[in-house]
Amino acid sequence: MKRREFIKKGLQAGTIIGAxxxxxxxxxxxxxxxxxxxxxxxxxxxxxxxxxxxMFDEGIKSLGGMKAFVKKxxxxxxxxxxxxxxxxxxxxxxxxxxxxxxxxxxxEAGAKKVYVFDHTCDDWKRCYSxxxxxxxxxxxxxxxxxxxxxxxxxxVEIKKGVKLKRDKVxxxxxxxxxxxxxxxxxxxxSTRLTISMKNLMGTVWDRGYWHRTDLHQCIADFxxxxxxxxxxxxxxxxxxxxxxxxxxxxxxxxxxxxxxxxDIVAADVxxxxxxxxxxxxxxxxxxxxxxxxxxxxxxxxxxNRIIL
Amino acid sequence: xxxFTEQIPPAFTKYVLYFQFIPSLLKSLAAFTILSTGFLLxxxxxxxxxxxxxxxxxxxxxxxxxxxxxxxxxKKRKRRFEYLKEQKILRWSFLAFCVVLFLFGFAIGIxxxxxxxxxGRIAGxxxxxxxxxxxxxxxxxxxxxxxxxxxxxxxxxFNLIPFLITISFLILIAYLSVKKGRxxxxxxxxxxxxxxxxxxxxxxKIIIKDEECLSCGLCERDxxxxxxxxxxxxxxxxxxxxCFDCISLCPxxxxxxxxxxxxxxxxxxxxxxxxxxxxFLISTGVYLTSLSTILAQVKKQIVxxxxxxxxxxxxxxxxxxxxxxxxxxxxxxxACHLCVSSCPTQVLQPSFLEYGFTGMLQPRLNNxxxxxxxxxxxxxxxxxxxxxxxxxxEKKKLTQLGxxxxxxxxCIVYTQRTECGACSEHCPTKAVHMIPFENNLVIPEVREEYxxxxxxxxxxxxxxxxxxxxxxxxxxxxTAKKNIEEEKPQQKVDYKEEFPF
Ligand code: SF4
Ligand code: SF4
Numbered sequence: 187m188k189r190r191e192f193i194k195k196g197l198q199a200g201t202i203i204g205a206x207x208x209x210x211x212x213x214x215x216x217x218x219x220x221x222x223x224x225x226x227x228x229x230x231x232x233x234x235x236x237x238x239x240x241m242f243d244e245g246i247k248s249l250g251g252m253k254a255f256v257k258k259x260x261x262x263x264x265x266x267x268x269x270x271x272x273x274x275x276x277x278x279x280x281x282x283x284x285x286x287x288x289x290x291x292x293x294e295a296g297a298k299k300v301y302v303f304d305h306t307c308d309d310w311k312r313c314y315s316x317x318x319x320x321x322x323x324x325x326x327x328x329x330x331x332x333x334x335x336x337x338x339x340x341x342v343e344i345k346k347g348v349k350l351k352r353d354k355v356x357x358x359x360x361x362x363x364x365x366x367x368x369x370x371x372x373x374x375x376s377t378r379l380t381i382s383m384k385n386l387m388g389t390v391w392d393r394g395y396w397h398r399t400d401l402h403q404c405i406a407d408f409x410x411x412x413x414x415x416x417x418x419x420x421x422x423x424x425x426x427x428x429x430x431x432x433x434x435x436x437x438x439x440x441x442x443x444x445x446x447x448x449d450i451v452a453a454d455v456x457x458x459x460x461x462x463x464x465x466x467x468x469x470x471x472x473x474x475x476x477x478x479x480x481x482x483x484x485x486x487x488x489x490n491r492i493i494l
Numbered sequence: 495x496x497x498f499t500e501q502i503p504p505a506f507t508k509y510v511l512y513f514q515f516i517p518s519l520l521k522s523l524a525a526f527t528i529l530s531t532g533f534l535l536x537x538x539x540x541x542x543x544x545x546x547x548x549x550x551x552x553x554x555x556x557x558x559x560x561x562x563x564x565x566x567x568x569k570k571r572k573r574r575f576e577y578l579k580e581q582k583i584l585r586w587s588f589l590a591f592c593v594v595l596f597l598f599g600f601a602i603g604i605x606x607x608x609x610x611x612x613x614g615r616i617a618g619x620x621x622x623x624x625x626x627x628x629x630x631x632x633x634x635x636x637x638x639x640x641x642x643x644x645x646x647x648x649x650x651x652f653n654l655i656p657f658l659i660t661i662s663f664l665i666l667i668a669y670l671s672v673k674k675g676r677x678x679x680x681x682x683x684x685x686x687x688x689x690x691x692x693x694x695x696x697x698x699k700i701i702i703k704d705e706e707c708l709s710c711g712l713c714e715r716d717x718x719x720x721x722x723x724x725x726x727x728x729x730x731x732x733x734x735x736x737c738f739d740c741i742s743l744c745p746x747x748x749x750x751x752x753x754x755x756x757x758x759x760x761x762x763x764x765x766x767x768x769x770x771x772x773x774f775l776i777s778t779g780v781y782l783t784s785l786s787t788i789l790a791q792v793k794k795q796i797v798x799x800x801x802x803x804x805x806x807x808x809x810x811x812x813x814x815x816x817x818x819x820x821x822x823x824x825x826x827x828x829a830c831h832l833c834v835s836s837c838p839t840q841v842l843q844p845s846f847l848e849y850g851f852t853g854m855l856q857p858r859l860n861n862x863x864x865x866x867x868x869x870x871x872x873x874x875x876x877x878x879x880x881x882x883x884x885x886x887x888e889k890k891k892l893t894q895l896g897x898x899x900x901x902x903x904x905c906i907v908y909t910q911r912t913e914c915g916a917c918s919e920h921c922p923t924k925a926v927h928m929i930p931f932e933n934n935l936v937i938p939e940v941r942e943e944y945x946x947x948x949x950x951x952x953x954x955x956x957x958x959x960x961x962x963x964x965x966x967x968x969x970x971x972x973t974a975k976k977n978i979e980e981e982k983p984q985q986k987v988d989y990k991e992e993f994p995f
Contacts, residue, residue: 232993232995234989234990234991234993235989235990271867271868271869301642307919307920307954308839308867309838309839309867311838312838312867312869312870316869329642331642332642332645334648335645335646335647335648336648337630337634337637337646338637357637374915374919375915375918375919375927375928375936376913376914376915376916376918376919376928376936377913377915393916393956394916394954394956395956397906397914397915397916397956398800398906398910398914398956398957398958399912400910400912400913401912401913401914401915402912402913403912426984427984428924430919431919431920431921431922433922433923433924433977435983436983436984437984438984439984439985439986439987440986440987441987441989442989443989455995456993456995459993459994459995460993460994460995462994469913484995489995491992491993493989493990
């Protein structure tokens with residue numbers, strides 16, 4: 187958020203504040219929440235310092251609550267990262283607590299059905315159970331769907347794709363009303379980082395094709411196909427090296443952060459900065475920006491920053 | 495075997511397979527444990543009651559009974575058997591064939607003739623795909639209605655030769671059992687021969703009582719083991735499989751299961767056929783469905799951007815973790831394919847000539863169909879013969895089955911100058927890591943000392959037709975170095991710090 191906007195909104199609320207935007211800690215946080223949580227007209231919200239579910243509760247308010255995305259009787263598809271046979275602390279998969287909380291929000295907003303799936307890398311049954319996500323989804327009343335059979339994938343055309351013109355996409359993605367993307371922020375050996383856009387790779391059948399046909403371009407191309415309605419970047423446990431699979435707990439730091447945005451590119455830019463890297467070093471971000479998927483200029487966005 | 499949904503815990507098979515003679519015997523030779531003493535009990539049982547094993551424990555015997563039951567129902571007339579002379583020389587030579595080869599370190603004889611292993615292969619290569627085919631068919635219907643509780647199971651690899659061998663065994667055995675009763679059990683089966691000769695001296699026997707026998711010959715005609723000579727009133731105990739059909743058939747009490755003269759009531763027949771028969775019928779009925787799925791898989795071809803040029807020649811096949819060395823494995827494994835059916839990633843596949851002729855049908859890791867899951871040791875838990883010895887999971891994670899070899903000339907990063915890194919992504923030990931290459935690109939490098947040969951890199955490598963990274967098997971498994979350099983913990987972060995944007 188820009189300083190000018192900040193003051194303007196501050197005035198609307200009848201409070202004159204001399205503090206600058208960079209004012210850290212409790213005060214600015216308090217004011218932000220007071221003024222904007224009701225209006226929910228932010229493009230991106232970044233939260234720090236809480237549990238995954240708590241952070242989401244706080245964060246989603248700034249975007250107008252889940253009701254702004256899920257209408258009554260709609261079907262929702264959630265795509266977390268469940269790629270690896272590893273427990274949650276290893277930070278290879280999205281935090282199950284967060285997934286569960288998002289599902290609960292969807293149902294509160296009136297969703298008819300919430301599906302969750304991923305096309306995993308390791309054996310899917312082991313991934314689903316050892317990541318803790320299968321249980322979390324079931325407990326929250328969602329339905330966990332397999333993603334590892336070609337019969338679920340349908341041929342689609344990617345009109346705006348530069349190199350990726352066709353692909354086989356999971357039928358749920360094609361069929362749902364609302365698509366929520368919940369990646370985990372982590373190091374990645376070849377693309378440098380995997381965040382929201384890279385997470386979409388788990389919705390297609392033939393990943394090998396991306397790998398052999400200019401990986402970065404394919405990632406950018408595919409994000410033009412069906413942009414998620416909401417991207418929630420889990421950065422509670424963050425794998426800092428040896429990604430995307432990780433070797434041991436030593437790869438992981440506890441960052442207790444989260445980024446939520448409707449703009450998939452912006453979410454990735456913010457997450458990259460949070461990770462401590464320069465977004466320009468991650469090719470697919472610039473490529474997606476060029477294709478008009480979203481913006482990599484965070485200055486043009488209204489951002490809420492919350493430190494709990 | 496057929497349980498592809500992995501509902502049955504692997505440890506369970508230990509108990510089920512406890513009584514399987516050959517596996518249990520081999521396991522005791524490989525590593526003696528309480529759980530591998532089943533064969534002793536079988537010997538004891540045989541010494542007391544004769545070849546009970548063949549009628550109630552042996553799965554192949556059971557299968558033959560089912561086949562017979564079905565043909566009987568279809569043909570609606572009684573089968574006619576008659577007393578056959580014993581083929582002594584043949585019997586002993588089959589047994590000797592297995593034993594001698596085994597002593598020379600080849601399991602191939604047992605592999606081909608052991609009834610449990612034959613049954614295992616039939617179940618794993620024929621029944622299992624059949625059931626899967628049925629499952630896939632139903633689940634595809636359900637999916638149309640957005641019901642995902644039943645999911646399709648992908649068969650990732652189809653091994654033609656092992657399949658053909660298995661199916662010819664099935665046909666042969668089915669033919670023999672319909673035409674000649676238990677001819678396989680009584681002439682070919684090495685276990686049958688061994689137990690048969692113990693049976694000859696068993697405590698309880700089938701005895702024809704002169705005083706009550708009418709010499710009607712009913713028993714002879716219904717004896718599937720062809721071992722009753724009603725004219726001379728002799729039962730050849732070395733071939734009797736203890737089905738007790740004759741006893742229930744005899745119009746008088748002319749034939750009994752008896753210890754000397756004291757008359758005992760015969761034990762009820764233990765074989766229960768009804769449900770299995772139904773399963774079997776369903777299986778055969780949907781067999782075509784599964785075949786078509788397999789064919790569809792074979793057909794699928796994806797166009798490649800730039801084909802790789804350097805072919806791969808593997809010197810050694812990769813044997814499963816816990817097998818310790820190819821030589822050891824080859825000399826014990828009877829190719830029952832229980833591990834093949836249990837392997838969650840389907841990396842274990844029957845071999846054809848990868849281990850050489852004498853290792854035919856024994857499973858090996860096929861990195862085209864999957865890779866060995868880092869946190870898994872299921873095959874070592876289910877293996878009934880001890881060819882794959884139980885291996886602790888932490889030990890397994892450092893057991894080097896083979897070593898990854900990188901072929902730069904095939905690698906996408908090199909040929910196309912675009913990013914890839916699929917191999918390093920999948921590597922659980924980070925033995926393959928990415929190092930700087932031209933213009934900001936990164937290219938894989940293998941640090942062999944950390945590699946455990948799981949094949950994840952080879953499986954993930956997207957280049958066609960030849961992969962740019964492959965695993966060369968270790969004829970003797972080694973121990974990989976632990977990747978300690980990756981164990982330095984990361985710095986803590988301050989949650990209250992401002993956002994960097
Ligand atoms: S340890 Fe490896 S080969 Fe054995 S069952 Fe598990 S994944 Fe398959
Ligand atoms: S280099 Fe390949 S074979 Fe070796 S441990 Fe890594 S993924 Fe497995």
